[in-house]
Amino acid sequence: MTTPVLPPEGGGSAAQRADSAEFPTRSSVRRAEAAAAAAASGRRGSASSVPAARRVLRSELVARRAAEHHASTTAAAVPATRSRLSVRRSVVSVTVMTVTAGLFGTVALPAFALDQDDPATSEAAAAAAVTDARVAGGQTLAVDAAVTGVDATRADWSATSQATLDAAAAAAAQALAAQQQAAQASAAAAASSSASSSASSAGTGSGSSRSMATEAIASSGSTGQAAVYQAALQYVGTPYVFGGATPAGFDCSGFVMYVYAKFGVSLPHSVGSQAALGTTISASEARPGDVVVFNDGSHDGFYAGNGMILDAPKPGGYVSVRPLWSSAVHYVRYAV
Template sequence: MTTGIIPSSNAPRGITRRTMRTDPIRTGPIDTVKTAAAPATRRAAREAVVAEQRAASAKSKRRGVKKTAVSVAVMGIIAGLFGTMALPAFAHSQTTAAGSQSAAQIASERANGAQNVQVANNAAATDVSRDNYTASVPVTKTVSTTLTAAQATQAAAQRAAFSASTAYSGETAADYLANPSHPAFSLAAVYQTALKYQGTPYVFGGATPAGFDCSGFVMYVYAQFGISLQHSVPLEDAAGVTISQADAEPGDLVVFDNEAHDGFYAGNGMILDAPKPGGVVSVRPIWNQAHHFVRLGISK
């Protein structure tokens, strides 16, 4: 509190009574009160500093332990690497020595040893002739369309022998040609006549409904329309006119370029023919074989 002048009703006029503070008067410096706890604060600070130093020392020790462990591990790895490189060299030297001994033993056995070989008694009689193979791709060659006298005679003898051995008693191609009465010729009529013989078995040299081969079938059907053909694919090919596939109609001939087979064109890439031994006259696709088309009986 501050010192003040308080007027008093009992005091004479002009005279004031000084009233003093009742608070105790401080006798010491002002900062003595403020620094009373300083010793305790400094002590705590010193303890904090000491604790920090101890923590730093412990951390430094741990780092030292880790560095030591890493150093030991690195030294162990290096030692292992040196050992790994040294072992193969050591083993190689021993292996080389052992190998040298083995080589010496082998050389000795080759020089002094004997070999016994047993051969079968019939080995000398074994057939060592070369097997026969055919090319996978057929070889195309030019075939003459003219038969020699000997070939024609042989073909005629084969046909005669076949005719004599069959039980067929109907008309032959020669019989049809000798008859002056023939149906009107057209390719459609020829094809329809040929279709009647579906199922007839293939017979080599056959030219009657008892059995046909390819050219015998063509010859027999065309003979019924008064057109005389030879029993031969090349000669039947030569007897007609070659036409394009676009112009070909059922009843025209399909002739293979190698002159080995022919038949009636059935349209739509099909052929009506006497195919091969074991087969029968039928309509089937023209297989992948070079061929051309021939027209008989009428001009192109």
């Protein structure tokens, strides 16, 4: 059922009447109810529809007021929500700016503190500071004026070519061969002289027993020592090895011990003990193959004649024939 809405009491303008149409007053509601009742009674002839019309109008009025209240409440809530959102955004913006400024200050300010104008100038200043520190902690050297006035020239040094070295090695080999030949000739001459001396001594039958023993040693040693020397020459070039007594490597007393063992003479591996077991002879009596012993007991080797020695020299050296470099020696002979 549609209920007509009447204009407000006392007439009024068209705008007021339009507002009243949208927002009914109590008086308009009453008039509308009366009109509805009259119309209903005229059409149906009954007053039972009046309460129903009132209920409809009241429900419409309540609905309109609820809508107005909801609209006003929503309109008030929207600015409040927007205000809270704007506050949150402001707080976030301030926080981000603060953190960014802190990071920038942490990274950039040390660089600005070094030199805000020119990095090259900063590096130069740092290098200068290092140089100053070195100079301050360094040492000073004073050179006498007499020294600085002396002319410095390059010494007359030159490199030796491989051809020169090869030639020197060949000359050394030839010299060694010549020494060996001379030693052999000397040993042969000594053996011949000793044989003649032995025959003469036997023919005369004179002399004491000691001289006869010495001559016997000399006679047997002349030929025997030559054989010992020839045997020792076979090991020229053997490397020196401390404690060595084999062809793989010799030391001085090990070399003497090894060679004499081939002729049935057992010697200890010691310079002092070897000297004590032999017969000491004079330098004039010494023949190639006799043993040269240094007086301090530091070294020994085979006498090679003509002031030479055949020995195992020292670490890094080789068995070789070389000049005897000291006169503080004595000679020992063994009966072979």
